[in-house]
Amino acid sequence: MGITVVKREGKSFKDKLFLPAIFSGMKTTLKHFRTNLKDNDNLRTRHYPEVQPDDLNERYRGVHRLTKHEDQTEKCVACYMCATACPADCIFIEAEERFDGVDEKRPKEFKIDLLECVFCGYCVEACPCDAIRMDTGIFSFTGGTREEFVLDKKALMANERSKDLNDG
Template sequence: MGKNIKVVPRHGREFKDRLYLPAIYNGMKITFKHLIDNVADSNAVDTLEYPEEQPTDITERYRGLHRLTHRDDDTMACVACFMCATACPSNCIFIEATERNDGKDEKMPSRFAIDTLECVFCGYCVEACPCDAIRMDTGIFSLIGNSREDFVLERDQLLKHKGVFGEENSRARK
């Protein structure tokens, strides 16, 4: 056995565990506590009246809708290297590259589209990006459209999305 393997004793073999009754008792205690609380005061119910009420517990690690970041001078950070498209497990990133003439870089995407209907929101594109040009920190969790095409987000739309955790620009492409 390798030295990095730790043997953990199996739980649930004791007499008390095998009776099941103490566990059922503990479970029902919690259930009835919530039932009494909720009946006594309906405002304490732990649900949201969505969409009037919006969630407040979205953290920095939450993978929301994608966005393309900007450089400090507000131009696009993406250089169309196709790393995100290569890493993408659902092949839903469509990039067409073109020449960039503003002296910032040589290459940029003329089209950068994400088919959010095919996207599995795994975040591999964010990890693969060498330019910190694509992020999922928009906090946007819902997208509404009338046709399939509405869910294919194009470059300019992705550039309009804002980051909600204070970091707006790319940290790799200044």
């Protein structure tokens, strides 16, 4: 019939309780705890959030931002490429016609739901006019309601490139 019987190891009562494995794991945990308690200067997040990480490089993907032209209008042409490339489907764009002669259209509404976003960067790669970037250096954000995590066009254009990432 194609059935394979696998012999079960550990027939004793002590082996069935997994006590040796549990004590071995606890021994390792307590060893690390004792080491960290003695020398806590090597802990990376000991003072978080008062002291923010200082090792962000140029490839770090933080919160999104929309880039602007010199006249402070958005570079986005509402082509929907970012929304199409997004695997989390967290980008919503509503287009409108543009009458200033810069582009044919622009986003009337542009929203990104940060709770849905997986920060993969596909939207940045898909954008043909370099209108969306993830170089703000903002990696920690909090809010009291779900609506606070949905960034609209105004909030995305207010985000600036991180000064720390400019140095890299």
